[in-house]
Amino acid sequence: MTETATPTKPKKPGVYVCKGCGIGEAVDADALANVAKSEFRIQTTATQDACCSDEGVAAIKADVDAGTVDGVVVAACSHRVMADRFRFNGTPVVRANLREHVAWSQPPGEEDTEMLAADQVRMAITQVQLTLPPLPSQVQEYSRTLLVLGGGITGMTAAREAVKAGHPVILVEKTDQLGGWANKWAGRMPYRPPYRDVQDSGIAKLVEAVKADKDIDVKLDTRVVKTAGQPGAFTVTLSHGGQESVVNVGAVVVATGFRPYDATKLGHLGYGASPDIVTGVELEAMLKAGGELKRKSDGKPVKHIAFVQCAGSRDPDHLPYCSSVCCGVSIKQALQITKADAKASAYIVYEELRTPGTAEEFYRQAQEAGVIFMKGKATKVDAGAMQVSYTDELLGTEVPLAGLDMIVLATGMVPNSTDPDVPVVEPEKSEAQLKGDINPFSAIPVAGYKPGGAEGPTPPAMPHLDRIPEGGPILNLQYRQGPHIPVLADGFSDSHYICFPYETRRTGIYTAGPVRRPMDMAESAEDAAGAVMKAIQAIQGSKMGVSLHPRVGDLSFPKVGHEKCTKCRRCTVECPFGAIDEDETGRPIINPARCRRCGTCMGACPVQTITFDNYNPQMVNAMIEANEIPDEFSEKPRILVLACENDAYPALDMAGINREKWSPYVRTIPVRCLGSVTLQWVSTALQKGYDGIMLMGCKSGDDYQCHFVKGSAIAKERMSKVGETLKSLALEKERVTMAEVSIADSHRVPKVLNEFAELIGGLDPNPMKGF
Amino acid sequence: MTAPLPNPGKKYDLDFARWVYDNVNGGDKMALCMQCGVCSGSCPIGTNMDHGPRKLFMMIRAGMQEAVMTSNTPANCTSCYRCVVRCPRSVPVTYILQDLLAKQAELGYRAKDSNENIAFAKSFWWSARAFGRTDERLVTAKYYWSFGPAEFWKRSMENLKIALGFIKKGRMHIGMPHSVKDKKGLKAILDKAREIESRG
Numbered sequence: 001m002t003e004t005a006t007p008t009k010p011k012k013p014g015v016y017v018c019k020g021c022g023i024g025e026a027v028d029a030d031a032l033a034n035v036a037k038s039e040f041r042i043q044t045t046a047t048q049d050a051c052c053s054d055e056g057v058a059a060i061k062a063d064v065d066a067g068t069v070d071g072v073v074v075a076a077c078s079h080r081v082m083a084d085r086f087r088f089n090g091t092p093v094v095r096a097n098l099r100e101h102v103a104w105s106q107p108p109g110e111e112d113t114e115m116l117a118a119d120q121v122r123m124a125i126t127q128v129q130l131t132l133p134p135l136p137s138q139v140q141e142y143s144r145t146l147l148v149l150g151g152g153i154t155g156m157t158a159a160r161e162a163v164k165a166g167h168p169v170i171l172v173e174k175t176d177q178l179g180g181w182a183n184k185w186a187g188r189m190p191y192r193p194p195y196r197d198v199q200d201s202g203i204a205k206l207v208e209a210v211k212a213d214k215d216i217d218v219k220l221d222t223r224v225v226k227t228a229g230q231p232g233a234f235t236v237t238l239s240h241g242g243q244e245s246v247v248n249v250g251a252v253v254v255a256t257g258f259r260p261y262d263a264t265k266l267g268h269l270g271y272g273a274s275p276d277i278v279t280g281v282e283l284e285a286m287l288k289a290g291g292e293l294k295r296k297s298d299g300k301p302v303k304h305i306a307f308v309q310c311a312g313s314r315d316p317d318h319l320p321y322c323s324s325v326c327c328g329v330s331i332k333q334a335l336q337i338t339k340a341d342a343k344a345s346a347y348i349v350y351e352e353l354r355t356p357g358t359a360e361e362f363y364r365q366a367q368e369a370g371v372i373f374m375k376g377k378a379t380k381v382d383a384g385a386m387q388v389s390y391t392d393e394l395l396g397t398e399v400p401l402a403g404l405d406m407i408v409l410a411t412g413m414v415p416n417s418t419d420p421d422v423p424v425v426e427p428e429k430s431e432a433q434l435k436g437d438i439n440p441f442s443a444i445p446v447a448g449y450k451p452g453g454a455e456g457p458t459p460p461a462m463p464h465l466d467r468i469p470e471g472g473p474i475l476n477l478q479y480r481q482g483p484h485i486p487v488l489a490d491g492f493s494d495s496h497y498i499c500f501p502y503e504t505r506r507t508g509i510y511t512a513g514p515v516r517r518p519m520d521m522a523e524s525a526e527d528a529a530g531a532v533m534k535a536i537q538a539i540q541g542s543k544m545g546v547s548l549h550p551r552v553g554d555l556s557f558p559k560v561g562h563e564k565c566t567k568c569r570r571c572t573v574e575c576p577f578g579a580i581d582e583d584e585t586g587r588p589i590i591n592p593a594r595c596r597r598c599g600t601c602m603g604a605c606p607v608q609t610i611t612f613d614n615y616n617p618q619m620v621n622a623m624i625e626a627n628e629i630p631d632e633f634s635e636k637p638r639i640l641v642l643a644c645e646n647d648a649y650p651a652l653d654m655a656g657i658n659r660e661k662w663s664p665y666v667r668t669i670p671v672r673c674l675g676s677v678t679l680q681w682v683s684t685a686l687q688k689g690y691d692g693i694m695l696m697g698c699k700s701g702d703d704y705q706c707h708f709v710k711g712s713a714i715a716k717e718r719m720s721k722v723g724e725t726l727k728s729l730a731l732e733k734e735r736v737t738m739a740e741v742s743i744a745d746s747h748r749v750p751k752v753l754n755e756f757a758e759l760i761g762g763l764d765p766n767p768m769k770g771f
Numbered sequence: 772m773t774a775p776l777p778n779p780g781k782k783y784d785l786d787f788a789r790w791v792y793d794n795v796n797g798g799d800k801m802a803l804c805m806q807c808g809v810c811s812g813s814c815p816i817g818t819n820m821d822h823g824p825r826k827l828f829m830m831i832r833a834g835m836q837e838a839v840m841t842s843n844t845p846a847n848c849t850s851c852y853r854c855v856v857r858c859p860r861s862v863p864v865t866y867i868l869q870d871l872l873a874k875q876a877e878l879g880y881r882a883k884d885s886n887e888n889i890a891f892a893k894s895f896w897w898s899a900r901a902f903g904r905t906d907e908r909l910v911t912a913k914y915y916w917s918f919g920p921a922e923f924w925k926r927s928m929e930n931l932k933i934a935l936g937f938i939k940k941g942r943m944h945i946g947m948p949h950s951v952k953d954k955k956g957l958k959a960i961l962d963k964a965r966e967i968e969s970r971g
Contacts, residue, residue: 304785345789367803372788372832375806392833394806395826399833400783 007133007613010071010092014063015042015125018076018098020050026103027117032075035118040125044069051076052085064088071128075121078653079670092131092614096124100656101668105750112636112664119627119667126626132613134556136545137592142232143250145170146535149224149474150255150416152180153203153521154513156210158253158528163215165536170217170247171210172224172238174421178207180257182521186287186336189328191522195358196365198332201521223422227252228478230579230593231508232542236475250542251508251535254485254493255528256416256474258514261319266312269409273383277407279311280329287336295405302344302405305337306388308378309350311409321490323412323518327354330410331363334371347401349374349390374399381407413518414469415492417485417511422472477506481578485509489702492517496707500549502531505577505709507548507594508538542593549596550646550707551672557592558601561609571601571610576675576710598708599676603718608680615676620669621684627667629689632765637665637691639760641753642677644697645670646707647743654746662750663757673697674738675711679718682736683725689769692760694753695719695738705742712740732763776836776878787836796870797863804828810854810864820844824854824864840880845872846888890917900961903951907943908934 015036017029029047036042044063048056051074063069074086075096086093098117106113146162148155151173159169177183182203190199210216225237225244234249263271263279270277275296278286286293293302307330312318327350334346348371355363367373376390379398387402469491473483486505488494493511495503502510512531513524538548547554560571567586579594580601588601588610602610608617630636643649649670655662667690671677674697685693698705700713715738722736739752774794777786791798804825811823820843822830827844845868854864875881894913898905911930915923937943951957 343789345785347785364803370789370792370799370802372802374832392829394829395833399835401785401834402783403785 007135008070009130009132010069010128012043012069013071013073013092013125013128014044014046014060014069015073015075015121016051016056016060017045017047017121018049018051018056018074019047020052021077021099021103022108023076023098023103024049026106026108027098027114031114032098032117032121035121036073036125039122042125052082057085060086061088064091071131073121073124073128075117075124078649078656080650080653090133092128092133094124094128094131096120097653097668100653104656104659105661106664107661110664115628115630115636116664116667122626122628123623123667123669126622127619130616130619130622134554134613136555137557138545140233140542140593142539142543143234143248144168144539145247145249146532146539147172147234147236147247147249147252148255149252150180150257150513151175151178151210151218151220152255152257152513152524153182153206154255154257154524154528155180155253156206157525158255158512158532159210159216160206160213161529161532162253162536163213165532167250167536167539168215168217170219170249172219172222174221174223176221178210178218178220179203184281184285184288186284186290187332188521189325189332189359190362191358195361198336224475226478226483227475230542230591231538231548232593234508250539251510252475253528253531253535254474254504254509254511254515255513255524255531256419256515258413258415258518259420259469261312261411261414263312263409263411265318266409266411268381269308269311269378270381270383270407271409274386274407276386276405277381277383277409280307280326280333280408280410283333283406283408284329287333293337293340293406300405301341302337303341304345304347304401304404305334305406305408306347306349306401306404307334307408307410308381308388309348309353309410311378311411313410313412314351319412319414319490321412321518322354324354324356325518325520326410326412328359328362328520330408331355331359331366331371333408335362335366335369338366338369338371345372347372347374347388347404349376349378349388349401351375351377374401413514415487415490415515416469416471416474417487417491417493417515418469418471419474420469420471422474424470424472475509477578479506479578480572480581481575485511486578494709496704496709498705499707502527502534503549507577507579507596508535508542510534510538545592547595547597551597554597556597556612556614557595558590558597558599558610558612560588560590561611562587564607564609566607568606570604570606574604574675574710574714575601576708576714596708598673598711599671600673600708600711600714603674603676603678603715605678608678615672617678617680620671620681623669624681624685624690625688627688629769632767632769637757637760637765638689639663639666639692639694639753639757640685640690641666641668641694641696642671642674642681643668644674644712644741645672647698647705647745648696648739648741648749650743651741651745651749654743655749658746660747660750662753665757665760666753673706673708673711674715675706675708677715677718679722679725682722683729686726686729686731686735686766687768689766691735691763691766692756693736694756695736696741696749696752697738699740699742729768731766734759735763735766776840778836779878782837783834784836785834787834787839788832791831791871795867795874797866798870800860800862801828801831801867803860804862805860807859809857809859810862813853813857815851815853816847816849820847824868828862828867839871840875840878842875844868845875846881848872890914893917898948900958901950901954902948903954903957904949906948907937909948 017032019029033045033047036045050056072093075098077099078097079095102117145168148158148169148171159171162169182201185201187198188201222238222240225239227236229235232250237246260281314322330348337344337346375394376392378388378390380389385402386404387400389400392399476483486494494505495501504511510531512527541548571588572580572582577596579591581589583589629638674695682693697712700716706712719738777790778784792802808825811817811825817823822844830839848868850865852865891914894910898910915926
């Protein structure tokens with residue numbers, strides 16, 4: 001393909017069959033080349049001893065350069081390996097997996113193995129014939145500037161890191177000074193060796209550095225009114241003292257931090273009953289003020305102090321999670337008190353003390369200094385007697401700590417994923433957005449679906465859904481899906497915390513610091529650097545018109561055939577990343593830079609009019625139909641596996657590498673995400689005569705593994721409707737199933753396949769065969 | 772002289788743990804105890820203690836002053852040092868127990884002569900001082916005698932069979948007690964040790 005020509009689908013693909021890595025011994029390569037020749041009338045076919053060798057690659061390249069082929073099928077190993085070897089100047093290349101899925105996982109020389117290999121070749125040729133080489137989405141006017149929201153340690157570190165990487169920053173802080181919570185802290189937990197002593201927060205120095213940096217435009221007393229656009233070209237409206245201004249930025253880092261848990265809800269721990277029962281944050285301010293620590297009530301010096309850990313944390317009635325820093329903070333405060341007054345007794349009443357990493361050194365230091373640690377759950381706090389009663393797990397008895405001078409409740413962190421100072425906009429819509437996003441089982445209320453209807457699954461009760469932090473949206477996104485950055489359980493902003501921790505579900509917007517998960521100052525600073533790097537990638541990606549995580553560098557993007565579109569809005573509602581807006585007539589408008597190319601919109605479209613150049617409903621349909629289906633008397637069932645290429649397909653490859661065997665009746669097609677699976681493929685397969693269909697993908701739920709967050713959950717939802725289709729075809733329900741697979745499941749996958757094959761083998765053949 | 776308890780007579784006292792940390796020999800190291808229980812598990816005499824060392828240390832932290840000061844745990848310690856050898860946090864458990872025992876006695880929580888172990892220690896040291904050796908018969912006899920004639924008779928008769936068995940196997944000799952050569956010198960050493968100890 002030359003730069004100027006409009007890309008076209010390959011008309012004369014070449015097929016190259018490899019005999020290396022055991023393929024030659026397992027199957028008849030010449031017979032496979034013959035399949036291409038006789039069934040597809042392919043002019044250029046060849047068998048090679050090793051396609052990936054220098055000679056093999058050179059031979060293919062010669063054909064491409066000579067113009068005899070305009071598309072390449074390499075029938076060799078999985079597309080997950082050697083991708084860089086088979087790259088011919090933009091010519092479409094499709095791989096037929098004869099190694100991991102045939103030679104290494106099937107017995108050599110058998111009829112079934114040959115049939116599987118032939119089908120692999122058929123699918124690959126069909127695929128390449130329908131592949132249009134994608135062109136990048138139109139390069140737009142993009143901004144290199146980053147918007148950082150929040151002037152605390154995370155935000156300031158982010159700003160500094162961005163400038164270091166050569167990007168100007170607009171730093172927006174809603175209060176009248178930089179520093180955030182750190183301004184109120186009397187020192188911080190040690191973050192440098194030997195990790196034993198309380199260290200200065202260093203915040204003043206950081207504030208100075210940020211103020212002095214000419215590339216950081218600090219905007220104090222400023223709020224974000226609204227945000228529109230897409231990565232590379234966000235337009236953000238800011239408000240400062242009632243004056244609105246618009247800035248163009250390329251990406252946004254949200255570092256809004258946390259708010260302490262509302263201690264007034266902790267009446268059962270005595271908060272509010274005595275001025276000497278305080279929260280950790282309040283004690284921190286008292287320590288910051290300096291001088292001798294005195295009681296608020298009568299000014300007497302504090303000699304006996306008890307810290308109640310997990311006050312309202314890891315408690316199903318309050319915060320169900322651990323805020324991870326409260327233990328370290330209480331240790332720090334107790335150490336400061338003990339060091340200032342050798343006669344003081346500081347008690348820390350804990351259930352489990354969590355001191356990850358180097359904090360263990362700090363814990364030991366506190367023990368050496370004589371801080372007294374008591375393991376047990378605080379059962380009662382008596383404000384009158386200033387008594388903390390707890391059940392000591394090491395003594396097995398109730399112990400009263402009576403006559404304390406001060407009681408400190410170590411409260412947890414609530415993420416500022418909403419802005420408590422901003423009124424909730426359109427309360428019902430806002431709540432629906434946040435809750436609908438976190439509840440992986442929630443029905444999606446759009447045309448064609450029946451939320452809570454007879455066929456739909458009843459969403460299970462999820463108590464944590466009520467714990468969305470109160471407040472309005474922080475960025476007020478002008479997106480079809482609502483103004484919020486979606487949150488997961490417990491109100492922290494949603495991200496794929498295993499693989500892509502900084503990514504939010506709004507591409508180009510990255511969260512860092514405690515808004516993402518509870519963390520301390522050192523972790524926040526590190527987080528800020530990570531998020532900034534991602535934000536810079538987002539700007540670069542939008543400049544080049546390529547996708548970001550997880551399909552990094554993908555040029556394809558969804559296109560809508562507006563003449564067929566029924567304006568049903570499923571795509572705009574179901575997109576996990578809010579990439580699709582609507583115009584005033586209800587037509588979907590795709591923002592390519594927001595898109596992550598998962599294809600969930602494609603799977604959603606009831607008229608299959610959303611397509612990618614190199615991946616679309618028609619292509620997979622044709623691939624399904626390309627396979628040869630033996631007649632019902634042959635006793636050779638066919639099972640279609642649509643395998644997510646992020647986890648399930650690699651797990652299958654790995655199983656092949658481990659030489660695990662699985663049923664030869666399985667035909668596997670990799671899909672971008674289970675979210676991209678359209679029900680049409682299922683019905684095509686059933687009509688073609690496949691006996692069973694399995695969707696193999698990632699775990700859904702609030703501990704999802706889906707690389708596109710909601711894809712597998714949406715697929716699950718759609719599959720729950722497939723029963724009707726089966727019924728109308730008079731087929732058994734068991735024929736269509738879903739399997740959750742993780743990338744580490746290579747030993748389990750063959751079992752899953754074999755069990756399903758056995759089940760299908762037990763059923764009558766699909767009566768549609770041969771029609 | 773030991774610092775008095777900050778609030779004697781209280782069952783629970785918030786200052787007690789600090790007092791132990793600051794006043795008991797090895798108490799500062801006790802703060803490092805992580806309650807793993809290796810000490811109690813290693814203790815050959817642990818089953819005879821009302822609390823093992825681990826639990827006693829936790830009671831100290833919980834301010835259970837009364838229970839700690841009347842515990843028989845320190846008195847039962849045989850100073851075998853297994854706990855010290857095995858403690859992963861290098862807490863000198865034996866020293867702490869020894870000094871706690873002294874504090875119990877000193878602060879009047881335990882009458883100086885009330886304990887069986889103390890009676891045994893006295894018999895032991897009498898023999899050691901007199902002969903430079905421990906003579907099983909004399910130490911045992913003197914120890915039993917400290918409980919009065921009736922108890923002496925009862926316990927002696929209970930152990931008679933064991934004693935005869937020992938003699939039969941040549942494990943216990945009959946005749947005058949063995950003694951070291953330089954008894955005078957040994958006495959001088961012991962006197963000096965006592966003098967050093969009394970200096971505090």
